[in-house]
Amino acid sequence: MSLLLSNFTREWVVFTGSLFFLFLSSAWGQENCSYSFQAQLIDLHEDSPLVDARIVLLGTDKITSSTEEGRFQIQGLCPGTYKIKFSHPLCDPQTKTIQIPQKKPFVFHLEHHVNTLAEIIVSEESFKKIRKSQVESGLNTNELIRQQGGNLATALSELSGVNKLQTGTGLAKPIIHGMYGSRVGIVMDGVRLQDQEWGADHAPTLDINVADNIKIIKGAGVLRYGGDTPGGIIVLQKNRKAFQDTLINRIGTTLESNGRGGGLFAKSQWSNGLGSYAQFNITAKRLGDLMTSEDVLSNTGLVEKAFALTWGRNKIQSGWEASYRFYDTQIGILRSAHVGNTGDLARAIASPKPIIIEPFTYSLGVPRQENQHHNGKLSYFKRFHEVSKWELNYNVQWNHRQEFDVRRGELKKRPAIDLSLWTQDLEVFLETRLGQNYKLSGGLSGKIQDNFSDPETGVKRLIPDHNKYQWAAFSSLQYAPDNQWNIDAGFRFEGIHYSAQKYYDEKDWMNRGYAVDFPNISIVDYGTQLLAAIDLNFLTFSSSLGIGYNWTPTQQLLFNFNHSERTPNPSELFSDGLHHALATIEYGELRLQKEQVNKWILGVDSQQEKFQYAASVYYSDLRNYIIIEPNGFEQTVRGAFPVWQYQSVMGNLAGMDLDLVYSPRPWLQYKLTNSVIRGHDRTRDRPLIDIPPFSLRQQLTLMPLQKGGWEISLKHHYTAQQTRFPDNNFDYNRLVDGALAATSIDISTPPKGFHLWEVNWAFRIQNKARKFWDFRIIVDNLTNTSYRNYLNRLRFYADEMGRNIKLQVNYNF
Amino acid sequence: MKTFKYPLFGALLAIGLLLTQCSKDDDTPELVNEEEVINRVTFDVTADGSTTTYTWEEGATSFSLPLKANKAYEVAVSFFNATDPADVEAINPEVIEEADEHQVFYENSSSFVAIASVSSDNKDSAGNPLGLKTAWTTTAAGEAVVRLYLIHEPSTKSGTSRADFGGETDVQIDINVAVTE
Numbered sequence: 006m007s008l009l010l011s012n013f014t015r016e017w018v019v020f021t022g023s024l025f026f027l028f029l030s031s032a033w034g035q036e037n038c039s040y041s042f043q044a045q046l047i048d049l050h051e052d053s054p055l056v057d058a059r060i061v062l063l064g065t066d067k068i069t070s071s072t073e074e075g076r077f078q079i080q081g082l083c084p085g086t087y088k089i090k091f092s093h094p095l096c097d098p099q100t101k102t103i104q105i106p107q108k109k110p111f112v113f114h115l116e117h118h119v120n121t122l123a124e125i126i127v128s129e130e131s132f133k134k135i136r137k138s139q140v141e142s143g144l145n146t147n148e149l150i151r152q153q154g155g156n157l158a159t160a161l162s163e164l165s166g167v168n169k170l171q172t173g174t175g176l177a178k179p180i181i182h183g184m185y186g187s188r189v190g191i192v193m194d195g196v197r198l199q200d201q202e203w204g205a206d207h208a209p210t211l212d213i214n215v216a217d218n219i220k221i222i223k224g225a226g227v228l229r230y231g232g233d234t235p236g237g238i239i240v241l242q243k244n245r246k247a248f249q250d251t252l253i254n255r256i257g258t259t260l261e262s263n264g265r266g267g268g269l270f271a272k273s274q275w276s277n278g279l280g281s282y283a284q285f286n287i288t289a290k291r292l293g294d295l296m297t298s299e300d301v302l303s304n305t306g307l308v309e310k311a312f313a314l315t316w317g318r319n320k321i322q323s324g325w326e327a328s329y330r331f332y333d334t335q336i337g338i339l340r341s342a343h344v345g346n347t348g349d350l351a352r353a354i355a356s357p358k359p360i361i362i363e364p365f366t367y368s369l370g371v372p373r374q375e376n377q378h379h380n381g382k383l384s385y386f387k388r389f390h391e392v393s394k395w396e397l398n399y400n401v402q403w404n405h406r407q408e409f410d411v412r413r414g415e416l417k418k419r420p421a422i423d424l425s426l427w428t429q430d431l432e433v434f435l436e437t438r439l440g441q442n443y444k445l446s447g448g449l450s451g452k453i454q455d456n457f458s459d460p461e462t463g464v465k466r467l468i469p470d471h472n473k474y475q476w477a478a479f480s481s482l483q484y485a486p487d488n489q490w491n492i493d494a495g496f497r498f499e500g501i502h503y504s505a506q507k508y509y510d511e512k513d514w515m516n517r518g519y520a521v522d523f524p525n526i527s528i529v530d531y532g533t534q535l536l537a538a539i540d541l542n543f544l545t546f547s548s549s550l551g552i553g554y555n556w557t558p559t560q561q562l563l564f565n566f567n568h569s570e571r572t573p574n575p576s577e578l579f580s581d582g583l584h585h586a587l588a589t590i591e592y593g594e595l596r597l598q599k600e601q602v603n604k605w606i607l608g609v610d611s612q613q614e615k616f617q618y619a620a621s622v623y624y625s626d627l628r629n630y631i632i633i634e635p636n637g638f639e640q641t642v643r644g645a646f647p648v649w650q651y652q653s654v655m656g657n658l659a660g661m662d663l664d665l666v667y668s669p670r671p672w673l674q675y676k677l678t679n680s681v682i683r684g685h686d687r688t689r690d691r692p693l694i695d696i697p698p699f700s701l702r703q704q705l706t707l708m709p710l711q712k713g714g715w716e717i718s719l720k721h722h723y724t725a726q727q728t729r730f731p732d733n734n735f736d737y738n739r740l741v742d743g744a745l746a747a748t749s750i751d752i753s754t755p756p757k758g759f760h761l762w763e764v765n766w767a768f769r770i771q772n773k774a775r776k777f778w779d780f781r782i783i784v785d786n787l788t789n790t791s792y793r794n795y796l797n798r799l800r801f802y803a804d805e806m807g808r809n810i811k812l813q814v815n816y817n818f
Numbered sequence: 819m820k821t822f823k824y825p826l827f828g829a830l831l832a833i834g835l836l837l838t839q840c841s842k843d844d845d846t847p848e849l850v851n852e853e854e855v856i857n858r859v860t861f862d863v864t865a866d867g868s869t870t871t872y873t874w875e876e877g878a879t880s881f882s883l884p885l886k887a888n889k890a891y892e893v894a895v896s897f898f899n900a901t902d903p904a905d906v907e908a909i910n911p912e913v914i915e916e917a918d919e920h921q922v923f924y925e926n927s928s929s930f931v932a933i934a935s936v937s938s939d940n941k942d943s944a945g946n947p948l949g950l951k952t953a954w955t956t957t958a959a960g961e962a963v964v965r966l967y968l969i970h971e972p973s974t975k976s977g978t979s980r981a982d983f984g985g986e987t988d989v990q991i992d993i994n995v996a997v998t999e
Contacts, residue, residue, distance in 0.1 A: 345970065345986035352981050360984055361973065411971065411986065413854055413919075414912045463853030470847045506847050531849055533901070640879050642856050644990040738992075743928035743962030745992070 038083035041614075042103060043558050044111035046075040046091065058093040063100070073145045073218075078614050110488045110558035142166070142619070142664065143220035146244070147710070149213065150779065150815060151765070154259035154268040154290060157191070157213050161239065164221065165662040165678040166621075168697040171797040172206035174295050174806055175307050175336035176374070179209075180796065181221060182623060183658045183682050183696050184236030187574045192230050193241040194315075194328060196382055199428035199454065200404045201468075203576035205798060210332050210378035210404060212311035214270050215286045216241035228479045229434070229448065232497035232547025233571035235602035235625060244274070246282035246319065251275065253775055255817045263785075263809035264292030264306070265365070280320045286313040293367040294337075298791040298807035303363045304340040304370050309333070323387040330380040338372040342802045343411050343585045346643035347737050350588040350801065351750050359803040371409045372585065375420075379403045393437035396448075400430040410585065422467055423459035428452065447480030456575065467582045468575050471505035481549075491553040496546065501572045503541040507579055508534045519595060541578070543599050545570035563608040563621070573597040577631050577651045587752070587798065589649045590639055597653055601628040618665035629653040632686070632694065635733050647735050654688035658696075668709075676704040683729065691731045698727035698755065698795060713771040720763040727755035727795045756800055759792035761785075781813040851901045856909055856968070856989055858898040863954075865891045874991055875900070882994045883964075885931070891954040892936060895922060897968060897989065910950065913968070917942035921969045922949030925980055928962030930997055931955070946975040956997045964993045 042062075046055040054075025061068050062079055064087070071077045082105045090100045091113065101113070142164045144152070152160035158169035158177035168180040181189050191198040191209050193216065200210045213219070220240045227238040253274045260267035268290030276282035288311040295305045310333045317326030341359035344350045353360055379402065386396040407420035434448035454473040458466040481495025511533055514520055519537075529536040549567045556562060573594075580593040608621030636650035660682035668674045679701045684693030706718035736747040764784045771777035789808040793800045857876035861883065862869050874881045885891065897909035913920045917940060924933045932955045939947040965980075966989065973984030980987075 343986060345988055346990055348980065348990060349987050413970070414916060416854055458847070460848040460850045463850065465850055465852055466847075470845075508847070508849060532903075534849060536846070536849075640877055642859065642876055642989050642991065643987055740925050740927060740963060740965050740992075743926075743960075743964075745963055 038081060040082040040084065040106045041078055041080040042082060042087075042089075042105060042107050042111075043076065043078045044113055046071050046077070046093075046113050055093060058091055061090045061092075063088040063090055073147075074612075076612065080614065107558060110555055112488070143218060146217050149216065149219065150257070151767075151781065151783070151813075153214060153257055153270055153813060153815070154261070154811075155213070157209050157211065157219075157239070160213055161219065161221065163678075163702070165664045165680045165702075166660070166682075167221065168700070168796055170205060170695065171794065171799070173339045173342065173797070173799045174302065174305050176206055176208045176338070178202070178205075178207060179239060180695075180697060181236040181239075182625070182660060183684050183693070185695075187571065188234055189236040190227065190231050190234040190238040191241070192238055193330075193380075194243065194382060195384070195398065196380070196400045196402075196430070197230050198380075199402045199426060199430075200376075200378055201406055201424060201426055203574040206338075206374075207406075208334075208336070210334070210376050211241070211330070211380075212286070212288050212309075212313065212332050213241065214272065214288050214311070215243070215313045215330065217244040218242050228481060228495045228497040228547060228549060229446075232477075232479075232499055232545055232569055235567065235569040235571070235604055243284060243315070246274070246276040246280075246284075246317075248280055248319075249276070249278050251277075253817065255815060257779075257813065257815035260812045261292065261809055262811070263806055264295045266290070266292035266306075266367070268309070279318070280324065281318045282315075283317075284313070284315040286311070288312075291367070294365050296365075296807050297804035298786075298789045300358055300362050300803070301365050302339055302359065302803055302806075303361055303366075304337040304373070306337045306367055306369050308335045308369070321388070323385070325385045326382070327384075328380075328382045330378075332378040332380075333376070335369055335373060335375045337369040338374065339799055339802055340370065340372070342799045343372050344588050346641075347588050347646065347735075347750065348644060350752075351737050351748075354750065354752070354801045371411050371417075373409050375407045375409070377403075377405045390437075393435070395436070396432075396434040398430075398432040398434065400428075400432075402426075402428040402430075404428075416463055419462060420459075421462055421464045423462050424468055425457045425459070427455040427457075429454075442484055442486050444483040444485075445480070446483075447478075450477045450479075451475070452477075465582055466508070467580055469505050469507035469579050469581075471503055471507075471575060471579070473575075474502040474504075476500050489555045492551065494548075494550045496548040499543075499545045499547070499570075499572075501543045501545070503539070503543075503575075503578070505539045505541075505575075505579060506536060507539060507581075508536050509581075511535050517592075522596060539579075539595065541595075543572040545572060545599055559612045561610040563606070563610060565604075565606040565608075567602075567604045567606075569602050569604070571600040571602075573600070573631055573651075580651070583646070584649075587649075588646065589635075590646045591633065591649045592651065594651045597631060597651065598629050600631050600653065602626065602630070603628075615668050616665070617667075618663070620661070620663045622661045623659065625658040627654075627656040627658065630656050634694070634731070635735065638735075645738075654686045656684065656686045656688070656693055658682065658684045658693070672708045674704075674706040674709050676702075676706070678702045686731070689731075692729035694731050694733070695796060696727065696729065698758070699725040710767055710769055713769050713777070715769070716765075716767040718765045720765065722761040722763070723758065724761075724794070725758040730755055730795075752801065755795035756793035759790060759794075761790060761792075762787040775817060777817050779813070779815040779817070781811070783811040783813065785809040785811065853899070855899050855901055856897045858900040858906070859966070859989065859991055860896045860898070861993075862894040862896070863891050864894070865889055880994060881991060882996060885954070885956050885995060885997045887930070887956050887959045887997050887999050889956050891956075892951060893933075893954050894951045895966065896950075913948065913950070914940045917948055918944075919971050920948060921946075921967075921972045921975055921983060921985075922952075923967045923969060923977070923980065923983060924949070924952065925965040925967065926962075928960065928964065928995070930958040930960045931962065931964065931995055932957070933964070942975065944975070959997050959999045961994065961996050964995050966991045966993060 046058050056073055058071040060077050067079050069077045084105050087103050088100050089103050156177055158179040161167045161179050162169045166182055169177040170180050170185050171177045178185055187203050222238045230238055255272045257270045271287045273285045290309040292307045295302045313330040315328040341361045382400045384398040388394045404426040406424045408422035410421035430452045432450035436446040438444050452475040456471050458470055477499040479497035483493040485491045527538045547569045552564045554562045578593045580591050584591050602625050604625040606621055606623040610619045631653050633649050633651050635647050637648050638645045639648050663679045665677050681699050684696040686693050701723045704718055704720045708716050710716040730753055733753045734749050734751050737750050738745040739748050764787055766782045768780045769777055786808045791804045794805055859874040861872045899907040926933050934953045935947040936951050936953045939951040941947055967987055968989035969983050969985045970988045971985045977983050
C-alpha cells in the first residue's frame with residue numbers, strides 16, 4: 006500500500022508538472038499590457054497561508070508581498086513568460102516561471118523541512134484545504150490587537166452575521182445567524198470549549214489574547230468538533246510555529262476611560278530549528294463601574310486573570326504538544342437588575358434611570374459571577390506513507406462557576422449557584438490523501454462529563470448533578486478535481502447518555518405529568534421533595550455537503566447544506582429556578598426530543614485588488630427547535646411569577662450577510678458589513694424571540710496600516726429597531742383605591758434603533774520585520790449616545806455604556 | 819520519537835484513569851432545603867386583649883382578614899421558612915438583626931382602615947420603625963385590598979407608595995380586609 010501510494014504520488018508530480026508546462030506553452034498571447042497575475046502561497050504541511058512572503062517579478066520593477074491569506078497580485082503585465090521569485094523569512098529565495106495571461110488560479114505550495122528549511126515545491130497542485138467550499142469569515146492578528154482587552158463576542162460582532170447576546174455589559178456571548186449558546190461551538194487549539202454555555206447569562210470562559218486569529222465556520226467542516234452547532238463554529242488559532250530560532254514577544258496595555266481601568270497583556274512565542282516551540286500568555290485586567298452617557302452603572306466592574314502555556318515539538322513526520330490554559334473572571338452584574346418580583350420589574354421598566362445608582366467603585370458587590378476554567382491538552386501526531394497522518398488528542402477541562410446573589414444574613418457570603426463541570430475528551434483522528442484529488446479524514450471520540458452542584462448554597466439546584474457520556478464517529482471526504490471545483494461531504498454519528506439525579510417538588514413532579522410519562526424513573530421520596538434518577542439516551546446523525554466553484558482566479562461561488570442534530574442541553578432538560586434578572590421562574594422539560602436543523606447557504610466571494618466582497622444568503626428549517634417561552638403564572642410569597650418553560654417548536658430562520666471592502670486608492674479604504682435576519686415560529690405563527698435586528702456597519706479608513714506609519718478610521722454602526730418580536734407581555738395587579746387593577750407589563754417591545762460612531766487612530770513604528778511599537782487611541786460611542794439594545798437581557802434596567810476612550814500601546818520585539 | 823511517545827501515552831492514561839476514579843457517579847446528591855425562603859406569613863391581630871392568628875401559606879391565592887368597624891387593632895406580622903415542616907424557622911429575628919436592610923410596608927388606599935406605626939415596633943439604627951407591629955384603626959364597614967411588603971435593602975425607610983422605598987420585594991401578599999359592622 007505504502008509503495009503503491011508513494012509511486013502514485015511521484016507519478017502524479019510528473020503528471021501535473023507536464024500539465025503545467027503544457028499549459029504554459031499553449032498560453033494565448035496578446036499585445037495588451039494590462040494583465041494581472043494572482044496566486045496564493047500555502048505551506049504544504051500545515052495547509053496554512055504563508056504571510057509576508059516577498060514576491061519579485063524578475064526583469065521588471067514589480068515587487069509585492071503576500072497578505073494574511075497568503076495572496077498576492079501583480080498588475081500591468083504584458084503577455085509572455087516571466088520569472089517570479091519568492092522569498093520568505095524562513096526560506097531561501099526560489100524562482101519559478103510563469104506565463105501571462107493567467108488562465109487559472111495558482112496556488113504555490115511551500116514546504117519547510119527541518120533539515121532543508123528553504124525547500125520550495127511549486128506546483129499547480131490540486132489539493133488545497135484552504136480552497137474553501139464553505140462560507141467563512143474571521144479576524145486576523147492585526148484586528149485582534151485592536152480588540153485586545155475585549156471579549157470574544159464583542160470582537161466577533163465586527164463581522165457580518167454575528168451579534169452578541171448580553172447580560173449587562175460584562176457578560177456577552179456570540180450569536181451567529183440568530184443562534185447562540187449550545188448552537189454555537191467554540192474551538193480553541195482544536196478543542197471544543199466545555200463551559201456551561203447553555204445559560205444565557207454566561208460568557209465563554211476563554212482569553213482571546215491567546216489566539217492569533219479567529220475564524221467562523223458557518224457551513225460544513227465543523228463535523229470534527231460536533232454535529233450540534235447549526236449556528237457555526239468559532240475557531241481560535243495560534244500562528245504556526247517557524248522552523249528556526251525565533252523569539253517573538255509582545256507586551257501591551259489597554260487603558261479605558263469608561264470603567265477607569267484596563268489590562269496588561271504579554272505574549273511570548275519561541276521556536277527553534279529542531280521544531281521545538283513554546284508559547285506563553287498572560288492577561289490581567291481590571292475595570293470599575295461602567296457609565297452610561299449619564300449615570301454610573303453600579304456593580305458592573307470586572308476582574309480578569311488568564312494564563313496559558315504551550316510546549317511542543319513538530320518534527321514534520323511526527324509531533325506532540327502539551328498545553329494548559331487558565332482563565333479566571335469576576336464579573337459584577339448591574340445591582341439594579343436584581344429584582345424581587347414582577348412589581349419590582351414593573352417599577353424598573355417605568356424608571357428611565359437605574360433604580361440604584363451609587364458612587365463609582367472598583368469593588369464588586371452582589372450580584373456577581375465568578376468563573377474559573379482550567380483546560381489541559383495533550384496531542385500527538387504522526388505521518389505515514391507520505392500522504393497520511395494520524396492524531397491522538399486528549400483534553401481535560403474543569404469549569405467552576407459561582408453566582409453570588411443579594412441574600413440575607415449568614416448566606417451573604419455563600420454563592421447561590423455553585424456548579425463544577427469536569428470534561429474529559431479523547432479523540433483519534435486520521436487523515437489521508439487518496440490520489441491527488443481526494444482527501445479522506447475521520448475519527449472517533451469519547452467524552453465524559455460530570456456536573457456537580459454544591460448543596461452548600463442553600464438554594465435549590467438550578468442544574469442537577471449529572472454525568473454525560475458521549476461517543477462520536479465522524480468522517481469527511483474532500484474532492485478537488487482541479488483548481489476550480491472543491492467539493493466536500495461529511496457525516497457525524499453521536500450517542501449521548503445523560504445520567505442525572507434531580508430533586509423535584511413532589512407537587513411539581515405530579516403536575517407536570519412526569520409520574521405518568523416516566524414510570525420507569527426510580528424515585529426516592531423525601532416528603533415534600535423526591536429524588537429522581539433520570540437516564541436519557543439520544544442518538545444523532547449530522548451531515549453536510551459543500552461545493553465551491555472558482556469561475557475566475559479571484560471569484561468564487563459557494564454552496565453548503567448542513568443537517569445538524571442537537572441533544573437538548575442540561576438547562577433545557579432540567580433547569581428549575583427563579584431568574585432574578587427577569588423575575589421569572591424557569592423550568593426545563595424532560596420530554597424534549599433532539600433538535601434538528603437543515604441549513605442551506607449560498608455565497609459568492611470576490612477578492613479583486615480594489616474591490617472585495619462576500620455575500621451570502623441562508624435558510625434554516627428548524628424542527629423541534631428548543632426555546633423558552635412564558636407559560637402561565639406561579640403564586641409565591643413574592644406575588645405571582647411568570648413561569649417560563651422550555652419547549653420545542655417548528656420554525657425557520659433566513660437571512661443575508663454582506664461584507665465589502667473598496668480601496669480606490671492605496672491610502673483610502675471603505676468597508677461595509679450588513680446583515681438581515683428573520684426568524685419565525687411556525688408552531689404559533691409568530692416571530693422568534695431574540696433575533697438580531699437589521700444592522701449596518703461602515704468604516705472609512707485613511708492610510709490603512711501597513712508596515713509602519715499612521716492610520717485613521719471612522720466607523721458608523723447602525724442598528725435598527727427590531728419590529729418582529731413575540732408578545733410575551735403579562736398582567737400585573739396594581740392596587741388602585743383598595744382594589745386590584747391589572748396593568749400590562751411590556752417586556753416584549755424592543756428598544757429604538759441607534760447610531761454609534763467610533764474613531765480609531767493608530768500609529769506604528771516598525772524598524773525590523775517583527776519589531777514594532779503600536780499606539781492606538783480608540784473612542785467608542787464618540788457622541789456619548791444613550792441607547793438600549795434588544796439583545797441585552799438587562800435592557801429594562803439601564804442604558805448601554807456611554808463614551809469610552811481607550812489608549813492602547815503594544816510593543817512587539 | 820520513541821523517547822517521547824511512551825511517556826506521553828503513559829501520562830495520558832494515568833490522567834485519564836485518575837480522573838475517572840474521581841468521578842462522583844454513584845453519590846446521592848444531598849437534599850437541599852432552601853435556607854432563605856419565606857413561605858409562611860402569620861398575622862397576630864390583637865383587639866381588646868385577645869389575639870387571633872391568621873396564617874398565609876405559600877401557594878394560597880387569596881387571604882382574608884375579617885375586622886370589625888370602629889375598632890383599634892394591633893397587628894404583628896411574622897415571617898417563617900416552613901420548607902421543612904419539622905423545623906420551621908422564624909425569619910423575624912433575622913429581619914430585626916438586619917433592621918437597616920429591611921422594611922415592612924403596607925400599601926393601603928382604603929378610606930376606612932388606617933394603618934399607623936406603634937411605639938412597641940422594632941426600630942433600625944436610625945430609629946425608624948420596621949413595621950413588624952402596626953396599629954390598624956377601622957372607621958366604617960367595607961372591603962379593600964391591603965398589600966403587605968417586606969422590602970430588602972430599601973433605598974429609604976419612609977414613603978407612601980412602594981416605589982418610594984426602592985429595594986427588592988422579598989414578600990408581597992394581598993390581604994382582603996373585610997370590615998363589618
